[in-house]
Amino acid sequence: MTKLDLDSLVDVLKAVGEPTRLRLIALLASGDLTVSDLTDILGQSQPRISRHLKLLGEAGLIDRYQEGAWAYFRLKEEGAPARLVRELLKSASESDSALTRDAARLAAVKQARSEKALAYFAEHAGEWDEMRRLHISEAEIEECLVRLIGEKRVESVLDLGTGTGRMLLLLKDLYRRAVGIDASRDMLAVARANLDAEGVTKAAVRLGDILNLPLESEDFDLVIIHQVLHFLEHPERAIAEAARVMRPGGRLVVIDFAPHDLEYLRADHAHLRLGFSHQAMSDWMKAAGLDVEKVVDLPFSGAEGRSLTVTVWLGRDRRILMAAEAETHYARNV
8 A cells, every 4th residue: 555755744634734625525525526515515605615626636635527517526536645534534523513514414415416316317217117128127137247247356347328326336345446437417416316325435427428438548347338338329439448448357247138129219219229149249349359258148028029138248358368378388488
């Protein structure tokens, strides 16, 4: 674990050594908040809050994410400065009047966020229910996913097209940190509300394009693309982008439909692809540097022949295997 030198330690302590900034740190440790959220909670002006956030950002303590006209802030998960302030927060009295008041106002902000998200979800629930009637239950799909992934702890998870954040919640006991990406700000609001409700702070959701991810290369051990590729004109590009952000030996799980002939899904539900064959998915994964390790078909018999088979593909980045083979070859020839 990286430790701080004396000058860096002093810089971090100076950054948080002010009541408002320490209160901000305590709030941002709970997840994503906007400047507007923070002004409502602390009762201070936007310029004042923005100035404090700028100082905390310069000290490497918080992350800032832009979503259209809104910017979200949160306490960093990684790095020695963030670890230090998290330890400082543990020493704060739970009965401190300012922190107690902030926590109550934070709960009110999150409740309002949840109500707004639930309204959006309720508005579209009918569409999603119709789709669910065409395939095997989500519970059975999730059971298959968990079985394929296994019980071994994962350092970092990326969920592409995170939607309601269900995958982040399902796997919360498996990973140390996780990120969900979605192109819909409305769905991100739903996901944030769901993470808040479960008290999950080690997962964050971000606005982004699945074909051009706002993420560094080789940063995730497990990437999930759940019921997203059939909406894309070029799904192979999404797989290539997923492979780009995977660490050597990392895994990709794709959950989508097998080939089908339900043409009305194009017009009524914006499906651009009517499922994917095993061969097509294998070709795309291989082109991205991944080997297909496992394929599971989950068929379903619906009414009047209107049913879909869900397929789960598990791929693995082959770079660790290639390195091991190279070492073996070298050892045999020295």
